[in-house]
Amino acid sequence: METYEILALRYAVHDRPARENFLFWPEGDPHAAMPLDYFVWVVRNAARTVLVDTGFGPEAAAAHGRTLLVHPAEGLRALGVDPEAVRDVIITHLHYDHAGNLAAFPNATFHLQDAEMAFATGRCMCHARLRGAFAVEDVVAMVRHVYAGRVRFTDGDAVLCPGLSVHRVPGHTQGLQCVRVATERGAVVLASDAAHYYANLETRNPYSITVDVAATMESWDRLAALADGPDHVVPGHDPLVMQRYPRAGVAGLDAVRLDLAPTGR
Template sequence: MSGRWEVLALRYATLDSTLLSVPLDADVHDRMGRMDYFVWVVRDGARVILVDTGFSEAAARARGRTLLRHPVAALASIGIAAEDVADVVITHLHYDHAGNLAAFPNARFHLQDKEMTFATGRYMVHKPIRRPFDVDDVVAAVRLVYREQVVFHDGDYVLAPGVAAHLIGGHSMGLQVLTVEGPRRVVVASDALHLTRLMDRDDAFPVLFDYPATLEGYRRLRELAGEDGIILPGHDPEVLSLWPPVAASDPDTVRIG
């Protein structure tokens, strides 16, 4: 390893609810305008850390999302084979972040204790709380526990020199984010920040476990980023226009920093 981490954002799906007739009781994601769906790669030479695993074609059909490419195909487009991924950080167990787990047979999955407790515990008897989860994905995560492929964490930890994870909570009980050291520190915020505009106006995305913790999470993201760091939101279409593509032929994969 060279100690020079590269951060890539790979868009794999999208939703443009401005084109939909959206009922008032719909999933709130359907009322936010365009939202993009990403997985993230943190790599230093041959060392690859995948952040989240996206959703499948079946999940896209079930939830009315447009799957642009399967996350595994997105990784293949930058030369990463799923079976070669050694570490996967699951920021939280919502369907759009924790599908396709079985596609990474040789990986260690890093998950917060609180997130597994949340996804498999008493709160899931309430439909509005379990809506962002897919039971098959949660069961797949439990199977990985029994296969000894899950590394549980209780709070902040160092994943590799220059890469650390931080428990934020708020949106989901065990939501974690990554910080990656480089010329500018990158905070892979995932759903601690869905859209940059929400933090700019101190507003919360209305799918959450703990409202005050969500707002406190913004303060924590700013602290982690420091004065000139980059906070990378989880669903903001502006990511693709703010950062350069890795190749002209692949505008859906951008390099951060």
Template sequence: MSLWEVHAIKYADRNARVRGDSFIFDDNHDAPHPMDYFMWLLRRGSEVILVDTGYDDAEAALRQRPIRMNPAAALAPLGLTPDDITQVIVTHLHYDHAGGLHLFPNAALHLQTAEMAYATGPCMCHDTLRAPFTADHVCTAIKRLYAGKVIFHDGEAQVADGVTVHCIGGHSRGLQAVRVRTQAGWLVLASDAAHFYENLWARKPFPIVVDLQNMLDGFDTLQHLASAPGLIVPGHDPLVRQYFPKGAADHIFRLDHGPTTPVQTKV
């Protein structure tokens, strides 16, 4: 049975946030609540799969949300260049997950059919739903489609032996989580199906949502998919850096051996 390495790569953070930005129902809505930005790298021998791409300096300037490092350069401590990436699982097309698609020109994209339909359909007539997307990123995905380099999935699908994707929805119509077979068991990269541990364990929805029921049901799905509660990795929580050890550099964290201290599920 082949097992995967899983690396969380932090490329940005944003500290000027409050709890009201992270939870729909929260009495302490104006308390500070920082956010980290990650992409993830799966490796098994010579096989490499990137999960999401982050966003670049141009997008950072456009949204006034600076990044710590360019996502392409962030891979260097793992001995990889952008040209080495031939497969990218795009959990969804929001700017902070698909804003670097152009940085990896050799990559085929794994995307839920529902996500492409959502990002190019009538829901984008609404400013609120359109806000987390950037047209150029969606166009990059479409160009990759016309180059024959998009693999669409509907619901649950296998990307490689020991790597599956699962459509969750909620935050974005075709948001997918990634399940990976590791030394510690089945690990689940929740991406934005759970931005923070508290979204998941306290069942507090994130405010950017297209389908609230799907988001809430998705929390149960994440628990079902993972071998243990501590193997659910939220998409933006700074606590990931406390629970998991550092990897090849200060901005990289090794996930596949499991957390070094028990993840607190009571919040």
């Protein structure tokens, strides 16, 4: 089986109190700071490069009050990835912070769950609270890519190429998918927003944006089953990721290697 290098590129940050990151009242000091980090992920080996999510740009950062550290496309170039050369992009879900900047990848096929497109374009979007994390223009752009033949849909689980697969883990959205990657240290699971933080998993307390609480909790068990151990599940927004994993070694860029064993707690 092929194995891959995984790079997590931190492109934006947002400060917020801990209580905003849990559906139920959290243990400890609810006023403690618990920032969000925003990532895109590069999965690559000598044969192929696959991007996981596309992040957001300056307009979305301003609209949502986030601090953009680097435009994802520019960060990818610093990692040696030409956005125009990317052929496959996995979109874990269609929230604004995961599915913006699609135009930066003009030659890519986008991999998406059937359920996510149905969710983002269906009756649930009549409710302001459910559509708040979606950007309508990003969703419309994805619809246009469907009509252009540039979207490949999955219904559940699918192997995209040797050692790389996607798996539906609903709860945060109806069609959220995680990514399982074969590495030299075993199977690593990019949880995306199935678990924003390690603490969501450790305390069994979902993130505050959750469409289906029961499905979220069942999806945690799925993450664990797919990964080769607890330290092989990587949450989607936790600043601890930057502390626990070795740096990618690119000057001036916040990026870490997830295919290497974590070095801290």
